[in-house]
Amino acid sequence: MKSLRVLIIGVVFAAVVYGAAVTYAFTGSIGSLTAWLVLLAGAVLLPVALLVVRRRVWNPLTELERGIQRVAQGDLSAQIRVAREDELGHLIAHFNEMTRVLRDRAEEQGRFAAAGELLGGVAHEVNNPLMAIASHAELRLADPRLAAEQRAEMQSILRQAQRAAKLLRGLLRFVRAGEKSAAALNLNDVVRSAIDLVSYRFTIDEISIEGRLDPSLPAVVGDANRLEQVVVNLLSNGLDALRLIKPPRRLTVDSFVDPRLGRVCVTVTDNGPGVAGEVVQRLFRPFASTKGRRGTGLGLYISRQLVREAEGELDLVAHGEQGARFLLWLPYTPEAAPEAPAAVAAAATNATLAGIRVLVVDDEELIRRPMLRFLTKRGAEVREAGDGAMALDTIRAGFEPDVIVADLRMPRMDGAEFYERLLEEWPALAERVLFLSGDITQLAGRGLAEIPRERVLVKPLELVELERRIADFMRERAA
Numbered sequence: 001m002k003s004l005r006v007l008i009i010g011v012v013f014a015a016v017v018y019g020a021a022v023t024y025a026f027t028g029s030i031g032s033l034t035a036w037l038v039l040l041a042g043a044v045l046l047p048v049a050l051l052v053v054r055r056r057v058w059n060p061l062t063e064l065e066r067g068i069q070r071v072a073q074g075d076l077s078a079q080i081r082v083a084r085e086d087e088l089g090h091l092i093a094h095f096n097e098m099t100r101v102l103r104d105r106a107e108e109q110g111r112f113a114a115a116g117e118l119l120g121g122v123a124h125e126v127n128n129p130l131m132a133i134a135s136h137a138e139l140r141l142a143d144p145r146l147a148a149e150q151r152a153e154m155q156s157i158l159r160q161a162q163r164a165a166k167l168l169r170g171l172l173r174f175v176r177a178g179e180k181s182a183a184a185l186n187l188n189d190v191v192r193s194a195i196d197l198v199s200y201r202f203t204i205d206e207i208s209i210e211g212r213l214d215p216s217l218p219a220v221v222g223d224a225n226r227l228e229q230v231v232v233n234l235l236s237n238g239l240d241a242l243r244l245i246k247p248p249r250r251l252t253v254d255s256f257v258d259p260r261l262g263r264v265c266v267t268v269t270d271n272g273p274g275v276a277g278e279v280v281q282r283l284f285r286p287f288a289s290t291k292g293r294r295g296t297g298l299g300l301y302i303s304r305q306l307v308r309e310a311e312g313e314l315d316l317v318a319h320g321e322q323g324a325r326f327l328l329w330l331p332y333t334p335e336a337a338p339e340a341p342a343a344v345a346a347a348a349t350n351a352t353l354a355g356i357r358v359l360v361v362d363d364e365e366l367i368r369r370p371m372l373r374f375l376t377k378r379g380a381e382v383r384e385a386g387d388g389a390m391a392l393d394t395i396r397a398g399f400e401p402d403v404i405v406a407d408l409r410m411p412r413m414d415g416a417e418f419y420e421r422l423l424e425e426w427p428a429l430a431e432r433v434l435f436l437s438g439d440i441t442q443l444a445g446r447g448l449a450e451i452p453r454e455r456v457l458v459k460p461l462e463l464v465e466l467e468r469r470i471a472d473f474m475r476e477r478a479a
Contacts, residue, residue, distance in 0.1 A: 064092060071099060126168060128364045131460030134161040135370030138463045142377070165460040166196060182310070184219040184333060187227070187264050188255055194231035195253065201239050202251075211253040211269075218257065218332040220264050222310035230303040230314065234268040234326050237299065241272030241324065263312070263329045275319035283316060353467060354379030356474060359401035361391040361418065362436065363410040371405070374463040380470075387411060388418025392425075401432060403470050405457070408437040434473060436461065 063080050070078040078099050080092045137158040140146060146154070191213060202209055235251065242249040252269040275283065284304050300314075307314040312330035319325075358380045362368045368384045375382045383399050385391035387410045395401070408415040415435055422430035436457045454476075457469060 060089075060092060064095060067095060067099075071102070077103065127165065127459035128367060130161050130165050130168070132364065132366035132370070134158055134165070134460055135367065135374070135463055137161065139370050139373060142374075161460065162462070181225075182221055182223050184221055185224050185227075186217055187220055187266055187330070188213045188215070188217055190224055190227045191231055191253060191255060191266060193224075194228050194235055197228075197232055198235045198239060205239060205243055205249065206247050207239060207242055207249040207251055209251050209253065213253070213255045214257060216257070217255055217264055218334075220310070220312075220330040221333050222312075222330060223306075226306045227310065230306050230328060231266065231268070233299045233303050234328070237326075238268055238270035238272070238324070241270050244273050245271070257332070258329070261329075262331055264332045265327060265329045267317075267325055267327050269318070269323060269325040271323040273323075274321050275316065275324050277319075280316065280319055284314075352379055353470060355381070356470065357381045357383075357400065357402045358470065359383050359385065359391060359394060359399065359404045361385045361388060361404065361406040361410070361415070363387055363407065367407075371463065371466065375467070375470075378467055388413030388415065388421065391418060392421060395426065395429065401429070403473060404429065404433045405436055405466070405470075406433055408435050432477075434469065 060083065067078045067080045079096050082089050082092050082096070137154045140154045141151060141158065195209065199209075201207065235253075238251050242251065248271075250271045253266070254269075255264070255266045257263075258265055284300050304314045307328060307330070310330055312328065314326065314328050317325050317327045353375060356379070358375055360368050360371050360375075360382060361384075362371075363386050365386070368386075372382045372384050383394050383401070385394050388406070389412055391404070391406070392413075406415040406418055413421075415433075415437075419430055419433055419435075422433065434455050434457055435451065436459060455473075457466065
């Protein structure tokens with residue numbers, strides 16, 4: 001291990017001796033014969049030493065620099081031949097291992113990204129039938145003549161469709177978080193959404209979920225999607241740990257306020273095997289995984305970085321044989337968190353649409369027809385179209401809508417192209433479009449990134465929510 005340092009010291013020493021010999025030879029400070037012999041030996045040995053340094057130090061460093069440049073340019077296949085077992089050889093070996101790990105992780109992230117894109121396409125195909133099922137169930141429930149037994153069946157169908165839709169929206173939100181957007185929020189809402197995403201595993205793995213969420217939590221400031229990603233990772237790690245033990249398996253999630261330090265806390269605790277002492281010190285380092293090939297080793301590292309971006313902290317506070325406990329905390333803010341969407345929707349179900357002209361553009365007839373019937377019952381004058389081209393024909397025929405509800409993905413002419421045509425021919429009508437989509441992240445890819453989120457309706461959409469959004473849109477336009 002010390003050979004490289006010995007070589008460098010020897011070369012430096014030889015250069016000093018050679019320099020002294022040159023000085024003595026020309027000044028006569030010592031015997032001229034001795035000085036000239038040293039000078040002759042140095043003239044032979046010093047170039048040899050420099051050649052050795054070039055081969056042992058300069059060339060490996062040059063190759064290492066080239067390898068680093070290749071990685072910086074995105075080439076993770078860079079590998080350098082290890083010629084010797086010295087310090088530089090070990091450094092090059094570490095570089096090769098680093099690029100191998102990065103390459104493996106990049107391949108995994110590529111698969112995750114591809115899965116996210118696939119999920120976006122699947123979401124549209126699944127959301128359409130879900131919305132059709134839910135819409136028909138809502139229409140049947142609105143009939144006062146419906147028998148009690150049939151009403152109970154319709155309510156069950158509606159609940160299950162809403163449950164599937166909620167899970168699908170959560171998955172899309174999780175894998176396609178989009179741009180960072182910090183706002184005041186309630187951490188309890190984040191925790192509930194995260195639990196919904198992993199809830200299917202509770203029954204499969206015989207795990208009970210326990211704990212208490214403090215209903216009086218003050219608001220914190222952060223990105224809801226990214227904080228949800230953190231909590232999902234903590235829950236998933238706990239679930240994975242619990243699979244290693246026999247029942248009873250318990251996962252406990254608590255939220256509470258620490259007024260002394262001015263922060264809101266969430267703890268995730270499992271009664272699994274705990275975290276080994278030798279793992280604790282590297283638990284939050286990148287690529288540190290206890291799951292073998294099943295883990296990327298990035299979950300906790302990224303989670304801590306996301307929490308720190310929100311000026312909080314994530315740490316392991318207990319790791320003994322009785323299980324592990326993770327603590328997530330964020331400073332609370334005097335700013336109030338927004339009201340939960342469900343509560344807002346429930347409060348607005350009495351909105352009326354009398355006299356409002358609505359054009360519904362969707363290629364799925366099983367979605368259009370329930371929307372048409374429901375909006376008509378609410379007093380709206382409704383027209384329907386199967387795609388953007390048919391919608392343009394309807395407008396050219398003399399129907400001027402107050403609101404246009406247009407699906408984003410349609411054959412022949414989709415919602416984005418329909419919107420562009422409106423901008424060209426009827427710019428005022430383009431401002432009346434509400435987009436209907438199963439995946440709002442499609443907006444940026446279709447040139448609609450500037451569309452306000454208030455004008456985007458996420459499938460599957462409950463009919464009462466559609467009514468509320470149209471009423472709100474009309475009030476905003478009139479203001």
